[in-house]
Amino acid sequence: MSLLAGGAAKADNVPDSDWPQHGRTAAELRYSPLTQINTSNVKRLGLAWYQDFDTFRGQEGTPLVIDGVMYLTTNWSKVEAVRAATGEVLWRYDPQVPGDVAVRGCCDTVNRGAAYWNGKVFVGTFDGRLIALDAKTGKLVWSVNTIPQDANLGKIRSYTIDGAPRIAKGTVIIGNGGAEFGVRGFVSGFDAETGSLKWRFYTVPAPGNRPDGAVSDEPLSKLAYHTWSPTGAWTHSGGGGTVWDSIVYDPETDLVFLGVGNGSPWNYQVRSNGIGNNLFLGSIVAIRPETGEYVWHFQETPNDQWDFTASQPMMLLDLVINGKKRHLLAQAPKNGFFYLLDARTGEFVSAIPYTNVNWASGVDPKTGRPKIVPEAMWSLTGQTWMGIPGSLGGHNWAPMAYSPKTGYVYIPAQELPEPFKAEKNFRLHSMGVNLGIDMAGLPDDPHVVEAVGSSLKGWLEAWDPATGKVAFTVPHETPWNGGVLATAGDLVFQGLATGAFEAYDARTGSKLYHFDAHSGIVAPPISYEVNGHQYVAVEVGWGGAFPLMGGALARHRNTTINHSRLLVFALDGHVTLPVETHNTQVPFRTTQPFDAERVNKGYDLYQHYCLACHGDNAVAGGVLPDLRYSGALEDPTAFYNIVGRGALGNYGMVSFSSSLKESEIEDIRNFLIKRSQGSHADNLPTLDQKKTSR
């Protein structure tokens, strides 16, 4: 047993060999105390075993390892248990998520992992269930629908779950996603043994300040309701505030911290008539694990209109600040500031930019409230605002790690500036994204794509939280890289968007190991030990928000093909991956005629309804099919059967007939034919269709 820095770890008693919780210990430091693999021998690292997954979509899971057994989750919320030393499969569980729910999510049907407690494995499914499986057999113990049918959840209810549940004192805690579409965020606590609901905490008020009969009624009424305009579009859309990823339980303070997301729609003028802080959007909220009772909150981003979620991973750190020992909650949210809060009270300690930030000139040193520059309030000014960070954040969900040996937090940081401009005559749609933002994308001009693509950055940042300074950075070729693992071998591991899996010296950042994993990596590695051997494991599979929406930018300097796999490394491992053939979707170019008059209308409709999955301006980012090469472009009926009648619903491509007229679908086909016949990015590899089950 090791007692880690990070107060909560002291109560954990986690064996050094295991990775039993999402961030290994309750403090979520993502630090392994194992030292067998270290700076002097990491060059001997090699593949011990690997497993091919059955879907070739984004893989974001953190595997758990308990007593030599690994529990992992993959896309479509599938779960399996394998022997961690050999990869022998013990059981598999497919929750049979209906394909047609894929359209409810912004960022692919990913899953970030399971929770383990008392012989059970808990997983949230993309269609909103929370399931408990017997860890030995993989048999279903209980299953609940976490989305209450009768609750006041807005009119759109585009709920999904892709985050990992957390366990606190026998309570399983889970939130949901959907704020890009239209939901009202909430978090629920279920009894781990029975699945019965213990409490529910809504993160934003109900219209008219109506009580829900939930534990959040009082704080919402007293603290939150008056921070919203009573007549904004939130009263229809649900307001947002989803807790779609980070939830941390701190045994030392007996508090659960919720990372609350962005507003729905994004446009603050539309959402709340440009009025109020809109609590608890962009906030960390502390509640009691057994009752859900409110204890404190801290709002990082008031007036949200940038998708600046506080949903990014949090960790607990014990640091000496100004000569005083403090028990702190640390977070590097999308908005670009690294926050330290007193974990017990929520008192603001510091917020220092860990990346370039132009939306705020700093924060009030007493309250931590950002000093938002007037031009950044794009939904009020009516002008375009080039925001840094953009909506993908200076850091997104890919977890950071902390080494108590170096004292650094290792942040998978990035810079993706984004133009924000209000959509004219915005109205809420029942399907597709509801942002209230102009969806015009990049022109099909190679010079523009090159210029913008080159301006996007990704790097690993060693951040000293005690001083608020960058110790060193490791520059990467592109943004949207994987989560981070730190080890007592003084190593930091990270998978990259470009398909590399690397290890760096935790003190200097110098690269000590490189492995060609063939496909982009976004998931975080873990480390564990079985029979005296230390292993490092990581899920491979390019995916998430940027590859789905990013279009040509997501393929800029990154043309890997998605071979989704689990890779497990050990010293002197000598297994090799199959030879990468670069076989890919053939850029089939239709010779069908198109009507130039329909193309512009088709472009606008595409950008609104199709971009979120198939990529800006009909260039796929390497996960879902590139529609320029779709055989269905050959024939209006074939195309309509898919888009209007839902022929591919089981694969996630549902019918859009409730939102798009037949003639509009034909406009989109005309636009795609034009794109098929001439776009500079033709030659980019895309989906390997042969391998995709769904």
Ligand SMILES: O=C(O)c1cc(C(=O)O)c2c(n1)C(=O)C(=O)c1cc(C(=O)O)[nH]c1-2
């Ligand atoms: O507002 C939401 O409800 C919500 C949900 C999710 C999600 O569930 O994955 C993401 C986001 N927002 C988001 O803003 C974001 O950048 C994001 C990236 C990813 C991903 O898996 O790559 N999910 C999400």
Ligand SMILES: [Ca+2]
């Ligand atoms: Ca969001």
